[in-house]
Amino acid sequence: MLEKYLILSAILFSIGTLGVLIRRNAIVIFMCVEMMLNAVNLTFIALSKHLGNIDGQVFVFFVMTVAAAEAAVGLALMIAFFKNRESIDVEDINVMKL
Amino acid sequence: METLVMPAINFAAIMPETILSIVAMVLLLLNVFVPGEQKAYLAYLSLIGIVVAFFSVVSGWNAPLPMQEGFNGSVLQDNFSLFFKAIFLISAGLAVLISDHYMVKEECNYGELYPLILFATAGMMLMASGTDLMTIFLGLEVLSVSLYVLAGYNRSNIKSNEAGLKYFLLGAFSTGFLLYGMALTYGATGTTKIAKIASAAALDATLSSNPMFVVGMLLMAVGFSFKIAAAPFHMWTPDVYEGAPTPMTAFMSAGPKAAGFAAFIRVLMVAMPTLKADWSDLLWILAVLTMTVGNIIALSQNNIKRMLAYSSIAHAGYALVGFTAGNGEGTAGILFYMLSYAFMNIGAFAIIILVGKKGEPNNNVEDYAGFGVKHPVLAMIMALFLFSLAGMPPTAGFVGKFYLFSAALKSGYVWLVVIGVLNSAASCYYYLRVMVYMYMKDPVEEFDWMKLSPAIWASIAISAVGVIVPGIVPSIILQLAQKAILL
Amino acid sequence: MLGAYLPIIVLVTIAILFGLGSLIFSSLIGPKKPSEVKLAPYECGCEPVGSARERFSIKFYIIAMLFILFDIEAVFLYPWAVVFKKFIAAGLGPFILAEMGVFIVILFVGYIYVWKKGALEWE
Numbered sequence: 001m002l003e004k005y006l007i008l009s010a011i012l013f014s015i016g017t018l019g020v021l022i023r024r025n026a027i028v029i030f031m032c033v034e035m036m037l038n039a040v041n042l043t044f045i046a047l048s049k050h051l052g053n054i055d056g057q058v059f060v061f062f063v064m065t066v067a068a069a070e071a072a073v074g075l076a077l078m079i080a081f082f083k084n085r086e087s088i089d090v091e092d093i094n095v096m097k098l
Numbered sequence: 099m100e101t102l103v104m105p106a107i108n109f110a111a112i113m114p115e116t117i118l119s120i121v122a123m124v125l126l127l128l129n130v131f132v133p134g135e136q137k138a139y140l141a142y143l144s145l146i147g148i149v150v151a152f153f154s155v156v157s158g159w160n161a162p163l164p165m166q167e168g169f170n171g172s173v174l175q176d177n178f179s180l181f182f183k184a185i186f187l188i189s190a191g192l193a194v195l196i197s198d199h200y201m202v203k204e205e206c207n208y209g210e211l212y213p214l215i216l217f218a219t220a221g222m223m224l225m226a227s228g229t230d231l232m233t234i235f236l237g238l239e240v241l242s243v244s245l246y247v248l249a250g251y252n253r254s255n256i257k258s259n260e261a262g263l264k265y266f267l268l269g270a271f272s273t274g275f276l277l278y279g280m281a282l283t284y285g286a287t288g289t290t291k292i293a294k295i296a297s298a299a300a301l302d303a304t305l306s307s308n309p310m311f312v313v314g315m316l317l318m319a320v321g322f323s324f325k326i327a328a329a330p331f332h333m334w335t336p337d338v339y340e341g342a343p344t345p346m347t348a349f350m351s352a353g354p355k356a357a358g359f360a361a362f363i364r365v366l367m368v369a370m371p372t373l374k375a376d377w378s379d380l381l382w383i384l385a386v387l388t389m390t391v392g393n394i395i396a397l398s399q400n401n402i403k404r405m406l407a408y409s410s411i412a413h414a415g416y417a418l419v420g421f422t423a424g425n426g427e428g429t430a431g432i433l434f435y436m437l438s439y440a441f442m443n444i445g446a447f448a449i450i451i452l453v454g455k456k457g458e459p460n461n462n463v464e465d466y467a468g469f470g471v472k473h474p475v476l477a478m479i480m481a482l483f484l485f486s487l488a489g490m491p492p493t494a495g496f497v498g499k500f501y502l503f504s505a506a507l508k509s510g511y512v513w514l515v516v517i518g519v520l521n522s523a524a525s526c527y528y529y530l531r532v533m534v535y536m537y538m539k540d541p542v543e544e545f546d547w548m549k550l551s552p553a554i555w556a557s558i559a560i561s562a563v564g565v566i567v568p569g570i571v572p573s574i575i576l577q578l579a580q581k582a583i584l585l
Numbered sequence: 586m587l588g589a590y591l592p593i594i595v596l597v598t599i600a601i602l603f604g605l606g607s608l609i610f611s612s613l614i615g616p617k618k619p620s621e622v623k624l625a626p627y628e629c630g631c632e633p634v635g636s637a638r639e640r641f642s643i644k645f646y647i648i649a650m651l652f653i654l655f656d657i658e659a660v661f662l663y664p665w666a667v668v669f670k671k672f673i674a675a676g677l678g679p680f681i682l683a684e685m686g687v688f689i690v691i692l693f694v695g696y697i698y699v700w701k702k703g704a705l706e707w708e
Contacts, residue, residue: 006285013278020271029267036274040281047285055290056281059232061660063277066239068657070273072650073243074266077250079643081259090267093260096337096404104677123694130701 005046012039026081026088030074037067111168111175111227113158114151114183115220121147122216129209137209141198141553144212148191148219155183160581171291172230179227181433181582182360186226186353188564189440190219193349195557196448200345203456206252214251215349218244222357229368231280231290234361238276238325241354242269249342249350255457261341268324268334276321282314283369295369306372315373318365319380325358328384328418329391332411336395339407344454347403348447351410352440359417359432367424367584374424381422382514389415389521396528400462402450405528406443409487412525413439419511419518420502426583427505433579434501438486438494438568445561446483448554449476460543463532468541477536479562486565488529489522494568501576647704658692 012035019032041060048056078088085092109116125140125147132139158165158175166175193215201207221240228234246269250262284290286308287298299305306312324331339347366377392412399405417435420428453469454461470477486495499522503515568575665685672681699705 013274016274020267026263026267030270033267033270033274036271037277040274040277043278043281044284047281051285051288053288055232056284059235059280059284059290061664062232062236064660065657066236066243068653069239069243070266070270072654073246074270075646075650077246077259077262077266079646080250080253081263084254084256084259093264095257095260096340104672104675104680123691126698127694130698 002046002050006043009039009042009046012036012042024089024091026078026090026093029090030071030078034067034071037063105170106167107170108165108168110158110161110165111173112224113154113175114187115223117151117154118147118216118220118223121150122213122220125216126210126213129213135207137201137207137211138198140209140212141194144194144216145191147216148187148194152184152187152191155180155187169233171293172233173224173227174229175227176584177582178364178429178433178584179223179360181579182226182356182436183223185356185433185437185440186219186222188437189349189352189356189444190215192440192444192448192557192561193345193353195553195560196348196444196451197345199551199554200343200451200454204252204255204343205456206254206343208251211248211251214244214248218248218349219353222353222360225357226360226364228361229292229364231283231292231365234365235277235280237357238361239273241357242273242325245269245346245350245354248346249338251346252343255341257341258343259341261338264341265334265338272321272324272331275317275324279314279317279319279321282310282317284314286311286314292364292369296371299370299372312373312376315366315370315377316380319362319377319384322358322362322365323384326355326362326414326417327388327411328414329387329411332388332391332414335411336404336407339410340401340404344403344447344451344458347407348444351406351443351447352436355410355414356436356440359421359436363421363429363432364584366421367429378422378424381418382511385415385418385422385514386517387415388412388418389518393521393525396525399528400464402461402463402466402532403458405463406446406450409525409528410443412521413443413487415521416499416502416518419506419514422511422514423502423505423509425505425509426580427501427508429583430576430579431498431501431505433582434494434568434572434575435498437575437579438498438565441561441564442483442486442493442495445558445565446480446487448558448561449480449483452476452554463535464539464542466532466535467539469535470537472541476558479558480536481533482562482565484529484532486569488526490526492566492569494565494572497569497572497576644707651699651704655692655696661688 016032016034016036016039019035020029023029023032041063044056044060044063048054048060081093082088121144125143128143129137129140158180159177161175167173168175194212197211197215198207201211218241221237221242221244224237225234225241226237228237246262246266249265250258252258280290283295286305287295289295289298299311320331324334327335339351342350366373370377389412392408392410392415396405396408396412399408413435417432420431420435422428423431450461453466469480482493486493489495489499491497499518503518506515506518662685665681669678669681672678
């Protein structure tokens with residue numbers, strides 16, 4: 001049973017990673033990051049159940065709160081960026097170049 | 099109903115973090131309750147907090163083991179973490195000193211800066227003393243979330259917006275990898291405690307060939323490499339360093355980099371010594387790539403903040419050389435180097451702040467033409483910092499590099515040291531280029547800064563002392579560093 | 586054994602009766618004067634006109650951000666509440682209560698900050 005959960009979370013994590021690399025909208029990219037974090041949460045829960053050890057569940061609580069804090073900060077940064085550029089497309093994050 | 103046994107708590111183990119957090123919260127409230135545009139008092143109050151926390155760090159030095167451990171083994175305030183905490187507090191203190199002047203000049207003098215610096219510092223401390231993957235993760239996130247805001251602090255400036263957003267997106271992305279690595283390590287060993295991971299791996303020899311454990315280590319290494327800006331995970335660094343407000347660039351390059359090293363060292367050296375064969379190869383590659391990429395790209399940079407960003411990547415590479423060595427000398431070398439790097443880099447950035455005009459139109463190397471004639475004292479101090487960054491005697495930068503490379507030699511990494519020395523020689527070009535402009539070119543325009551604030555002078559003076567004294571008498575700091583290694 | 590579930594059954598029954606009752610009674614007793622505005626779908630206080638794909642005001646984002654933060658922090662109250670009785674039994678009640686007090690105070694500092702910054706004011 002554990003394998004199935006681990007495979008599912010690995011697939012979710014990969015979808016999230018691909019999304020970050022492919023998508024262009026900063027909010028969608030952040031949603032993909034959240035998906036990666038939740039894939040990790042699934043891994044933790046499955047392992048916690050399998051090992052009969054509560055640590056994994058405790059970890060998930062912290063990951064959730066941290067993700068919320070990141071979401072708040074991320075949205076704030078996007079709002080600040082949008083006010084100056086009228087866009088949140090990552091193609092427009094380009095003032096500084098090599 | 100079974101009764102619970104209270105785990106050992108020991109608040110003394112998180113004293114410095116607690117002090118900084120309380121001061122930060124008080125400042126946050128003061129900032130909204132005290133009206134007025136003048137925010138300098140917040141800077142001085144946060145300095146007081148930093149000094150008090152520093153005393154608490156000093157008083158914890160060499161404490162007996164029961165005094166170090168806290169929260170059921172989640173934090174361990176040993177000499178290793180105390181040394182790092184001192185580095186964080188020094189870089190936070192210097193960053194606070196150089197901030198007020200800059201923030202007034204750039205018209206983004208909102209008071210939240212100081213609480214954010216303090217929260218970030220508390221996060222770094224938690225990372226350094228965390229002995230549970232959970233604590234390390236939380237510390238890292240407290241640090242990162244504060245830094246995302248600090249990078250995008252100048253919210254009306256498009257470059258700062260970009261720096262914040264870019265740092266946030268890539269930082270959150272790398273957190274995903276770090277976390278997945280932690281989850282797999284937990285799955286392989288059944289615990290998140292560093293010491294228990296180590297004992298599980300020591301008891302079960304099959305664990306070191308268990309793909310879950312190895313992949314967990316690799317993913318965590320990716321996450322930490324991002325935080326210390328090691329190539330090929332350095333892509334965010336130049337843009338973020340260039341776009342962020344200069345005092346925050348200085349802070350970011352000193353404190354959080356050291357914090358990344360602290361957690362990275364503890365996880366690999368204490369939790370995963372059984373995988374040493376794997377991770378020392380990995381670190382070897384990371385070190386070579388990081389030094390080379392950082393130095394080569396820095397050669398072609400014209401913006402001085404961007405140049406120092408690539409130079410900071412290269413410096414992470416030098417520290418990785420010491421880490422690759424995997425011995426006590428290497429760790430002591432990293433401790434010494436991170437401390438000297440905080441002084442020399444923040445000092446250099448302090449002078450960049452003084453020279454920079456509003457909106458930073460003049461941060462190019464050419465803008466330093468004739469600086470040596472117009473302002474001989476400042477130019478001399480700048481030259482000192484640049485010499486130290488290039489690793490020339492008699493500065494702290496030289497001594498630090500010497501210890502890092504000799505630790506690697508002792509472990510038999512001759513080629514690594516050769517590459518390191520070649521890189522170090524190449525780096526002289528771009529540091530000396532600034533000096534050529536300062537002393538050998540005629541001034542193009544006036545250097546019209548605002549009236550020099552005593553705080554910036556203090557930070558420059560402290561940094562200069564911090565670069566020269568360990569350069570001439572390295573034994574004082576080195577003896578402390580040797581007592582702080584993890585063995 | 587089933588007796589333990591009796592209060593829940595009573596609660597569910599009352600809830601269903603109350604819900605249905607208020608709907609039925611209001612449609613029976615209430616006066617009916619329909620107008621265009623009254624028949625329009627409810628959209629949490631906004632003018633219910635125009636396309637639904639319009640850009641939202643940035644104020645929504647700020648409120649949403651603050652909601653997420655305080656909402657998620659409340660998640661820590663649940664595990665605490667579950668084990669609190671065991672800690673009382675172990676004689677550690679006041680200490681554990683004080684610990685949660687510290688947590689709430691920290692949240693409250695954030696709340697006061699948000700409030701004084703004016704982030705909760707709509708205009």
